[in-house]
Amino acid sequence: MKPAVLTGEHFLTGDSACAEGALAAGCRFFAGYPITPATEIAEHMSKRLPEVGGVFIQMEDEMAAMAAVLGASCAGAKGMTATSGPGFSLMMENLGLGIAMETPCVVVNVQRAGPSTGLPTLGAQGDMMQARWGSHGHYEIIALAPASPQEIFFQTITAFNLSETYRLPVLIMADEVVGHLSERVLIPDPSKIRLESRPRPKGRKDRFRPFHPGANGVAPMANAGEGYMVHFTGLTHDERGYPVMTAEAHTEMVSRITGKIRANLDKIIQVEEYRLEDADVALISYGISSRSSYSAVDEARARGIKAGLLRLITVWPFPEEKIRELAGRVKCLITVELNLGQIHLEVQRCAAGMAPALLVGHAGGTVITPARILEEICGASRQ
Amino acid sequence: MNSSHTQKHPLDGILRTDRIPHIWCPGCGIGTVFSSALIAIQSTGADLTKTAVVSGIGCSGRGAGYVKLDSYHTTHGRALPFATGMKLANPELTVVVFSGDGDLFAIGGNHFIHAARRNMDLTVICVNNLNYGMTGGQAAATTPHMAKTTTTPFGNPEPPFNLPLLAYASGATYIARWTMLHTRDLTQSIEEALARRGFSFIEVLAPCPTGYGRRNKLKPIDFLKIYQEKAIVKNGAHPAEVILDFNQGITIGKFIEYDRPTFSESYERICRPQAS
Numbered sequence: 001m002k003p004a005v006l007t008g009e010h011f012l013t014g015d016s017a018c019a020e021g022a023l024a025a026g027c028r029f030f031a032g033y034p035i036t037p038a039t040e041i042a043e044h045m046s047k048r049l050p051e052v053g054g055v056f057i058q059m060e061d062e063m064a065a066m067a068a069v070l071g072a073s074c075a076g077a078k079g080m081t082a083t084s085g086p087g088f089s090l091m092m093e094n095l096g097l098g099i100a101m102e103t104p105c106v107v108v109n110v111q112r113a114g115p116s117t118g119l120p121t122l123g124a125q126g127d128m129m130q131a132r133w134g135s136h137g138h139y140e141i142i143a144l145a146p147a148s149p150q151e152i153f154f155q156t157i158t159a160f161n162l163s164e165t166y167r168l169p170v171l172i173m174a175d176e177v178v179g180h181l182s183e184r185v186l187i188p189d190p191s192k193i194r195l196e197s198r199p200r201p202k203g204r205k206d207r208f209r210p211f212h213p214g215a216n217g218v219a220p221m222a223n224a225g226e227g228y229m230v231h232f233t234g235l236t237h238d239e240r241g242y243p244v245m246t247a248e249a250h251t252e253m254v255s256r257i258t259g260k261i262r263a264n265l266d267k268i269i270q271v272e273e274y275r276l277e278d279a280d281v282a283l284i285s286y287g288i289s290s291r292s293s294y295s296a297v298d299e300a301r302a303r304g305i306k307a308g309l310l311r312l313i314t315v316w317p318f319p320e321e322k323i324r325e326l327a328g329r330v331k332c333l334i335t336v337e338l339n340l341g342q343i344h345l346e347v348q349r350c351a352a353g354m355a356p357a358l359l360v361g362h363a364g365g366t367v368i369t370p371a372r373i374l375e376e377i378c379g380a381s382r383q
Numbered sequence: 384m385n386s387s388h389t390q391k392h393p394l395d396g397i398l399r400t401d402r403i404p405h406i407w408c409p410g411c412g413i414g415t416v417f418s419s420a421l422i423a424i425q426s427t428g429a430d431l432t433k434t435a436v437v438s439g440i441g442c443s444g445r446g447a448g449y450v451k452l453d454s455y456h457t458t459h460g461r462a463l464p465f466a467t468g469m470k471l472a473n474p475e476l477t478v479v480v481f482s483g484d485g486d487l488f489a490i491g492g493n494h495f496i497h498a499a500r501r502n503m504d505l506t507v508i509c510v511n512n513l514n515y516g517m518t519g520g521q522a523a524a525t526t527p528h529m530a531k532t533t534t535t536p537f538g539n540p541e542p543p544f545n546l547p548l549l550a551y552a553s554g555a556t557y558i559a560r561w562t563m564l565h566t567r568d569l570t571q572s573i574e575e576a577l578a579r580r581g582f583s584f585i586e587v588l589a590p591c592p593t594g595y596g597r598r599n600k601l602k603p604i605d606f607l608k609i610y611q612e613k614a615i616v617k618n619g620a621h622p623a624e625v626i627l628d629f630n631q632g633i634t635i636g637k638f639i640e641y642d643r644p645t646f647s648e649s650y651e652r653i654c655r656p657q658a659s
Contacts, residue, residue: 064464071468233456
């Protein structure tokens, strides 16, 4: 029997590294449904969870998988599911329930090219806006974008920590290339892994209000079976969890579930800057596309063009401040992503005309080459 | 001061009294089924802090909102998978699913057959009012052939499901059907279901005078008369032979009870590494 944290050096696919990251984060429940290119995460969890005291279940569809993860989380477990585009669409319904019930969990989307069945075996980054707005109603979400198997390992831990801290589903927006890529993955000693768990209630059980926020805007969470007799609903509810069908109650609830994210942006958002200090041309990229972007920056620098890269580790909430700051000091912004302009729209919005915002992207099916990015950098630097 | 206002109802301890009055219409049968469920839960003597109620969406789905237990009012059709996750994450919990026919058998039909197939250790109480009440009385997967609803103005062209047969074919290990008039049998049935392991399914017929009744010329009392006059108790009846027809008869009783391993029992035996 292997331990939950496989400390040591491994050669893993992104999908397997994601599963190991989940186990290291304390994930003990996985409900899933097979779908290319995310199936390997479920397969890995089906083998590993029983030996660490967890439970794996293959559900009848992705709606059920997402519902089961929420149920498990409400009973106190750290739960996860993993899917790709078509399944991600089906999960939007209960993703909203997780938002409304403020239930921690992690949802992995190993993106393939859509719309619809699309290109099941080929990568894309076309679900980025769906990640932001795919479930109905107004809400905030946290989404991370891993660029390598090593990073997906750590991001899965981060995703669990964020979901527990802020009580919401956290998305890992991977892509087929990262999911299927095999690379070296270093798994640290468990003592070196920082784990967070949901805020817990204190005081009298009969006076507990399950949605009364604490100091950071997040309400402590009582799990089923602990004697708090909580009520959770997807209906608009007050701090007791009771349905209240008024505009005032709705404003209050939506303000709370969006406010707890907006108030903690500095603690949530992570970006990486590469050669940006004196850059004239700033690339903005994430996931697999950021890997091509590093090479393009180095190539451009070798040709005397001052290029740099802002790599988004957190895509949602969007690092608005950072983009504004960049737009104020560079000559051009270029978003590099495997779609026809999604995060590009956010960059344009934040740049607000301070610097031109260009796009290097296509509909998916193959990675963006450094050469294509370099071409755009050279073109932009001649303007 | 009227002393009746200060008297304690026997179910007050398990009701969210601060949420009463409830939303159910006059003449609706859900309240009676709900009472039976609460009486059964209380009478088991089990630790109520270890009992959770999960509902989907619809009139019956509001049940979770009135019970003073850990209670979860989820999305339309998804009560069963939510309850599945809850039970697997904490096997100490007794998980009751209280929902309606539309929720459990139309939008949630796929989840029902799979939860039954797995023999998930859940008690499922389905209030069958033959239509979608919450949205104003549309046709459901249980609406009788030729019955009128707001979406079958010419009569329902479709046949309804036989719920006990569907449950049986799917693998449910306890199957009973009662009407809300048969409260003692119903309560006893829920008690039995709570006390056993495995997927227990109890269908309960209940009037929807506002939706189904209004369009099919049935007043609340007419439903009750039909339940009284047309109900035929046939314990042990094969689910393929049970009928639900307001003219020909309504077979009620406990039809099925047998043991086979639950999902968790099989998982522990087959998937969990055994200590050598």
